[in-house]
Amino acid sequence: MPEHRPETPAKYRYLESFLWHDFEAGRCDWKVWLHRKLRGCSPAVTAATFQRAMQLHAALRSLQAANSGMQIGNELIAGREMLNRLIVLYRIEPRLGEDGQISLATNKPADPVASLVLMVLDALQSGLWRRFKLCHESTCRASYFDASKAAVKTWCSMQTCGSRNKMKRYRARI
Numbered sequence: 001m002p003e004h005r006p007e008t009p010a011k012y013r014y015l016e017s018f019l020w021h022d023f024e025a026g027r028c029d030w031k032v033w034l035h036r037k038l039r040g041c042s043p044a045v046t047a048a049t050f051q052r053a054m055q056l057h058a059a060l061r062s063l064q065a066a067n068s069g070m071q072i073g074n075e076l077i078a079g080r081e082m083l084n085r086l087i088v089l090y091r092i093e094p095r096l097g098e099d100g101q102i103s104l105a106t107n108k109p110a111d112p113v114a115s116l117v118l119m120v121l122d123a124l125q126s127g128l129w130r131r132f133k134l135c136h137e138s139t140c141r142a143s144y145f146d147a148s149k150a151a152v153k154t155w156c157s158m159q160t161c162g163s164r165n166k167m168k169r170y171r172a173r174i
């Protein structure tokens with residue numbers, strides 16, 4: 001299952017990558033990811049943003065679970081609250097640009113977590129956020145962008161998780 005899919009809109013590739021990584025090794029993984037995405041990122045930025053990045057990651061995964069039709073209840077409420085807290089923290093507000101258009105902006109444009117929050121809000125506004133899902137296979141749960149016409153995909157990959165799941169259901173029947 002690849003990190004990036006050709007159908008994911010280019011402006012969401014940074015977000016797609018963030019969601020795809022599980023950051024199992026914590027701060028160390030965050031550091032590696034930041035350096036790969038933003039060359040020359042200082043250790044101070046890594047340390048200052050780590051906790052918020054993980055809070056955002058957990059919140060977004062609960063929103064993704066909802067996009068995937070999974071029943072998660074309180075986790076979804078907590079995820080939305082966390083996103084609202086980050087919107088306040090980064091002072092994300094509408095700004096009127098020179099082109100006469102309204103766009104969202106933050107008072108911390110150099111903060112990688114603030115950039116990710118802006119990207120999620122953009123995806124929510126454009127209606128594409130519902131396509132960021134989690135794989136239904138319980139041993140996988142990978143994040144993926146569902147580019148299917150009606151956004152009805154269930155697994156990250158039909159070749160791996162989809163076929164594994166079909167096999168399980170087949171075995172359950174016999």
Ligand SMILES: [Zn+2]
Binds near residue numbers: 135140161
């Ligand atoms: Zn999967």
